[in-house]
Amino acid sequence: MPQLFMKRFLCMFGVCLFLLSSFAFGITELKVITLQHRFAEDLIPTIEPMIGPDGTISGYQNQLIVRANPQNMAEIEKLVATLDAVQKNLKISVSRSAFDNSENSNLSVTGRKRFGDIEVGTRYPGNQQGARVDIDQRESRRFNDSLQHITVMDGREAFISVGEIVPFTQEWVTLTRRYASIQKTTEFVDVTTGFAVRPRSLGEVIELEITPRIKQLNSSGFIDYESLSSVVQVNRGEWLDLGGLMQGKDEVSRAILSRQSSRQNTNNQLRVRVE
Numbered sequence: 534m535p536q537l538f539m540k541r542f543l544c545m546f547g548v549c550l551f552l553l554s555s556f557a558f559g560i561t562e563l564k565v566i567t568l569q570h571r572f573a574e575d576l577i578p579t580i581e582p583m584i585g586p587d588g589t590i591s592g593y594q595n596q597l598i599v600r601a602n603p604q605n606m607a608e609i610e611k612l613v614a615t616l617d618a619v620q621k622n623l624k625i626s627v628s629r630s631a632f633d634n635s636e637n638s639n640l641s642v643t644g645r646k647r648f649g650d651i652e653v654g655t656r657y658p659g660n661q662q663g664a665r666v667d668i669d670q671r672e673s674r675r676f677n678d679s680l681q682h683i684t685v686m687d688g689r690e691a692f693i694s695v696g697e698i699v700p701f702t703q704e705w706v707t708l709t710r711r712y713a714s715i716q717k718t719t720e721f722v723d724v725t726t727g728f729a730v731r732p733r734s735l736g737e738v739i740e741l742e743i744t745p746r747i748k749q750l751n752s753s754g755f756i757d758y759e760s761l762s763s764v765v766q767v768n769r770g771e772w773l774d775l776g777g778l779m780q781g782k783d784e785v786s787r788a789i790l791s792r793q794s795s796r797q798n799t800n801n802q803l804r805v806r807v808e
Contacts, residue, residue, distance in 0.1 A: 561587055562606055566597040568617045573597050575688075576616055583609055620686045623732050623739075626806040627681045627693055628772070687734045692746065693775070694727040695789055695803065701747075708785050709747075712758045724748060726789040728779065729757060732807045737769050739807040743778075745785045758785050769808060776803035 568576070573592025580597070584590050588601035599609060685691045701724050724747040731742040744762040748755040761783045767773050779786035790803070 561600050561602050563598070563600045564606060564610075566599060566610065566613055568595040568597065568613070570619050571595070571617050576613065579616065580609055580612065583612070620688070621734060622684050623687055623734060624808045625683050625685060625691055625730065625732065626808070627683070628802075628804040628806070629679045629681075630802040630804075685732070688731065690729050690731045692727055692729055692748065693803075693805065694725050694748075708758075708788065709756055712760055712783075712785055713756050728775065728786075728789070730805065734769075735766075738766050739769050740764060740766050741773065741805075741807065743775070745779070745783070745789055747789075758783075761785055767807070770806060772804045772806045774802065775805045 572595055576597065577590055577592055580599070581590055583605055584599070584601050585605050588599070588605060590600070591598045597613065599606065601609060683691050726747050729744045729746045731744075733740040733742075742762055742764050745758040746755055763778070763782060765773065765778065776790055780790055
């Protein structure tokens with residue numbers, strides 16, 4: 534009997550030790566979850582807080598590689614099933630309007646006058662004496678309106694170019710050092726300026742994230758001023774006065790928008806709409 538009791542004791546002790554070690558180190562399982570509509574990199578930031586101290590998560594293309602305890606794994610799988618949905622395409626319309634109103638007046642005086650044997654003045658047909666005044670007044674009004682479209686997936690980014698190609702002058706160097714963190718080896722010569730926009734669909738409401746950006750020509754290099762990003766909400770299909778909104782936000786946006794109208798005396802308007 535003492536030997537049988539000892540065997541049972543040792544068996545129970547082993548089970549208890551295993552349970553204690555399981556709670557101490559955590560029992561985890563490894564699963565590879567194949568996504569149908571999303572890339573792994575899109576979901577990892579959302580899932581990562583649910584992994585737990587003993588878990589890990591990584592991804593490759595459309596596959597999530599998850600290690601977590603059974604309880605967390607069950608919650609992760611439910612969340613993935615919700616997030617792995619078909620992404621909708623959003624149509625971004627960009628409207629640029631410019632109105633130019635100018636007046637030109639030209640005053641000319643022609644004539645002649647004789648003093649004895651001397652004649653002074655400008656000649657014109659006829660033998661008349663005296664003067665003629667010609668007034669030429671012209672008024673020109675010009676209205677330019679352009680509408681462009683781009684289609685992006687919900688939550689993806691699009692770039693709206695504003696203005697023309699500009700050199701990367703000392704002004705941009707100063708603004709970049711002040712508002713953006715870039716490597717010292719980054720060298721820009723000529724850049725195109727604009728705004729990166731990221732629309733997210735919330736039912737009939739569109740959340741639009743707007744970030745000032747300068748982009749290097751003939752290259753994928755760009756500088757985003759993320760600290761100056763703005764997030765606004767508009768109704769689906771509603772026009773947003775992007776120029777007016779960003780003009781009063783910060784000096785980088787004002788510098789970008791000033792390139793749009795620096796060469797012409799016009800009233801410009803830049804608007805966006807998401808459908």
